Amino acid sequence: MGDMNNDFYHSIQLPGFDIPGNLFLAPMAGWTDKGFRSICVDHGADMCFSEMISAVALDRNNDKTLELAQKADNEKILALQLFGYEPKDIYNAIIRLELLRPDMIDLNCGCPVTKVIKTGAGAALAKQPSQIVAIVKAMREAVRDIGREIPISVKIRSGWDHNSLNYLEIGKMVEDAGADMITLHSRTRSMGYSGNANYQHLAELVSALSIPVIGSGDLFSPEDALRMFSESSCDGVMFARGAEGNPFIFEQTKQFLANGEKIDINIEEKILSALKHLEYSIKYYGEEKACREMRKHICAYTKGITNGNFLRQSVVRASTYDEYREKIDEFLRLNN
Numbered sequence: 001m002g003d004m005n006n007d008f009y010h011s012i013q014l015p016g017f018d019i020p021g022n023l024f025l026a027p028m029a030g031w032t033d034k035g036f037r038s039i040c041v042d043h044g045a046d047m048c049f050s051e052m053i054s055a056v057a058l059d060r061n062n063d064k065t066l067e068l069a070q071k072a073d074n075e076k077i078l079a080l081q082l083f084g085y086e087p088k089d090i091y092n093a094i095i096r097l098e099l100l101r102p103d104m105i106d107l108n109c110g111c112p113v114t115k116v117i118k119t120g121a122g123a124a125l126a127k128q129p130s131q132i133v134a135i136v137k138a139m140r141e142a143v144r145d146i147g148r149e150i151p152i153s154v155k156i157r158s159g160w161d162h163n164s165l166n167y168l169e170i171g172k173m174v175e176d177a178g179a180d181m182i183t184l185h186s187r188t189r190s191m192g193y194s195g196n197a198n199y200q201h202l203a204e205l206v207s208a209l210s211i212p213v214i215g216s217g218d219l220f221s222p223e224d225a226l227r228m229f230s231e232s233s234c235d236g237v238m239f240a241r242g243a244e245g246n247p248f249i250f251e252q253t254k255q256f257l258a259n260g261e262k263i264d265i266n267i268e269e270k271i272l273s274a275l276k277h278l279e280y281s282i283k284y285y286g287e288e289k290a291c292r293e294m295r296k297h298i299c300a301y302t303k304g305i306t307n308g309n310f311l312r313q314s315v316v317r318a319s320t321y322d323e324y325r326e327k328i329d330e331f332l333r334l335n336n
């Protein structure tokens, strides 16, 4: 296709530091741990968000929670996402997290899960824009008290439901309150993950704000990312489900935006990346936990590939690296 002649791929300037590019890994609870982030960095992700981290749990000195916040070995940027309701909890969490020297702190205002909503956090905050403002102010205060520039961002949905779309109102309020960046997942809470993300909402938010606006929603291919960039003029995109078992989407999108060409990833490359992913996880979490956690990732890596079912069924019982290796070798022989 040749040169696409667009400037969609670029760095993002924030106070304190520049993000070198604008293709991010979205925060995904249960998925974006250090192992997965490491493999995404290897394949070109410019910045990866942690899983959402409970400010309340951090404040209670919960070491497990602090572990969620650690940087992966090959990550240059540590971008942490917090969830909570009380500004003071978020303030205390940021102060506590300073020992890890994060480069960016994001506030979750989009999680639709009942357990989170019940506490007033996540997407429930869409019903209380003034609470979001209070939290963002507390985040600013924490950064000021730390005495180091740490950019603050907020991740929102389009609204609670289709009768209460308030992304523009909330966007302007958080910008005024001092947020440095905002991400919009343009679905409502009521939609959960169903229906389609609405890139028109994103375009409106981009026009209304002067801080960088990042788009999230339905990014399953480089073409989807191109469409989001061109329909909304967003400053960056965040891959979520489209990166599950598919960390290649970052390098593919970078290439596609540059010259319209698609890098082809063959089955062997896919499976060897899965194995590398497992090696990272073992280094971080030990063999037992890594092998258990890897099962869902293997299901994602093998989705839609020939004999994928064979591998999915055989790793259900794999609990050591050697067992994975053996099944993977068998799978590769089967596919040759």
Ligand SMILES: Cc1cc2nc3c(=O)[nH]c(=O)nc-3n(C[C@H](O)[C@H](O)[C@H](O)COP(=O)(O)O)c2cc1C
Pocket: 026, 027, 028, 029, 030, 031, 051, 052, 081, 108, 109, 110, 111, 155, 185, 193, 216, 217, 218, 219, 220, 238, 239, 240, 241, 242
């Ligand atoms: C399994 C899963 C876990 C998620 N966890 C989080 C989270 O912890 N914080 C957050 O802000 N969004 C979370 N999300 C939302 C994603 O970041 C993203 O905004 C959403 O999936 C839309 O993008 P997609 O349609 O490309 O998947 C999660 C999504 C999925 C599928």
